[in-house]
Amino acid sequence: MEGWAEGAGGQRYLKARVRAVPEGGKANAALIVLLAETLDVPKSAVRIASGASARLKRIEIAGDSGKLAARLEALGKLP
Numbered sequence: 001m002e003g004w005a006e007g008a009g010g011q012r013y014l015k016a017r018v019r020a021v022p023e024g025g026k027a028n029a030a031l032i033v034l035l036a037e038t039l040d041v042p043k044s045a046v047r048i049a050s051g052a053s054a055r056l057k058r059i060e061i062a063g064d065s066g067k068l069a070a071r072l073e074a075l076g077k078l079p
Helices: 026-039 065-074
Strands: 003-006 012-015 046-050 059-062
Touching: 026 046, 026 059, 026 065
Parallel strands: none
Antiparallel strands: 003 012, 046 059
């Protein structure tokens, strides 16, 4: 995880890099594993809601929102 960044339109997003190639869903699967490990949630709690084939993705994470917010805050300043 690289922390929070801001796009040209002012939108904020979490930057993450994976080594897996973007073929056959391998990069998306690696992203789900990375997020699950980083946020200490099961892989089944992480879902790519939109943007599966795009660089920017919308992710849904099931769990205690207070705990997730604290873990995200630990990655850098929240937007």
